[in-house]
Amino acid sequence: MTHVLLLLRPKQYIKNLLVFCAVFFSFSFGDAGMLMFSAGAFVCFCIAASGIYVMNDMIDIDEDRRHPEKRHRPLASGAVAMGTARVLMPVLLVLALGVSLWIGTALFVTVALYIVINILYSLKLKQMAILDIVFLSFGFLLRVVAGGVVTGIPLSMWIVIMTFLLAVFLGIAKRREDVKLGESGVETRKNISHYNLEFINATMVLMAGVIIVSYLLYTVSADIQQKFSTTNLYMTSLFVIVGILRYMQIVFVEDGNTNPTDVVYRDRFLQVVVVLWIVSFYLLARHRVV
Secondary structure, eight states: OHHHHHHHOGGGGGGGGGGGHHHHHHTOTTOHHHHHHHHHHHHHHHHHHHHHHHHHHHHTHHHHHHSTTGGGSHHHHTSSOHHHHHHHHHHHHHHHHHHHHHHOHHHHHHHHHHHHHHHHHHHTGGGSTTHHHHHHHHHHHHHHHHHHHHHTOOOOHHHHHHHHHHHHHHHHHHHHHHHHHHHTTOOOOGGGGGOOHHHHHHHHHHHHHHHHHHHHHHHHOHHHHHHHTOSOGGGGHHHHHHHHHHHHHHHHTSOOOOOHHHHHHHOHHHHHHHHHHHHHHHHHHTTOOO
8 A cells, every 4th residue: 555655646746736826826815615625626636646647657667667766666666566557547537537527617627638638748748858848837837727717716827927937947957857867878758869958957047037037027017016015025036036046056066856846845945945935925915915
C-alpha cells in the first residue's frame, strides 16, 4: 500500500491549491459555500492528477528505468505491478469525472479538459519541444479556472496571465534537469535534443523578467487599484522578485533539484518569502475589496 500511495504522488497535490486563487484574490474567506466548493474542486484535481501520474509512469516506464532518480518510482522499480496500475488509472480518472459532475457541470468540463490535455501530453505532446512546456502550463491554468467556475467568481485577466507565465517559467526549469542529464550521457526524453543549456538558461532569464514586469503592471493597474482601493500593492513585488531570484539561485548557483514541488517542500527561504507575500498582500488589501 505504501508503494501504491507513492504511485499516486500525494506530494504533488500542493499544485492543486491553485483552485483557491479565486477565493483568495476576491477575499471570500468568510463564505463557507465558496470554500466548500473550492475544496471539492481541490479533491477532484487531486484524484485526476493521481490518475494522470499513474498513466504517465506506465507510458514512461522504460525511460524512468534509465533515469538516476525516476528509476526508484514504484512502477519503474517493480514495487507496483503494471496490472495494478492498469486498473488504478481508469478508476481514478472516472472517479474524478464523477465527483466533478456531482459538484457541477462547469467543474466537470474543466476537469475533463484537464484530463484530455494531459492524456495528449503524455502520449504525444511532451515529445514536441516548446509545445510540451505550453501544454504543461495549461494544466496549472485549468486549476485556477476550476476555482473560478466552481465558485462563480470571475477571474481577472491578471490571474490568468500570471499563472500561465509562472507555469511556463517553472516548466522550463524542469527541462533544464533533463538537458543536463542528456548532456551527461543519460537518455531521458526524446525531445531533449531540441533543447540545450544555453537556450534553457536564456529562456528562464527572459521569463523571469516578464513575470516581474507583469506583476508590477498588475499592482499599478487602475482596475486592481480600484478593486482593492489601495495604491500600495506594488510593495508586495519585493517578495515576488526575491522569490524568483532565490529559485534561480537554486537552479544556476546551487545547481540543485529544479522540480518546483521539491523546492517548495525543502527550501525554508522560499517558504518564508511565499508566506510574507501572502501576509503582505492580505494586510494591504483587506477590507478594501469593493
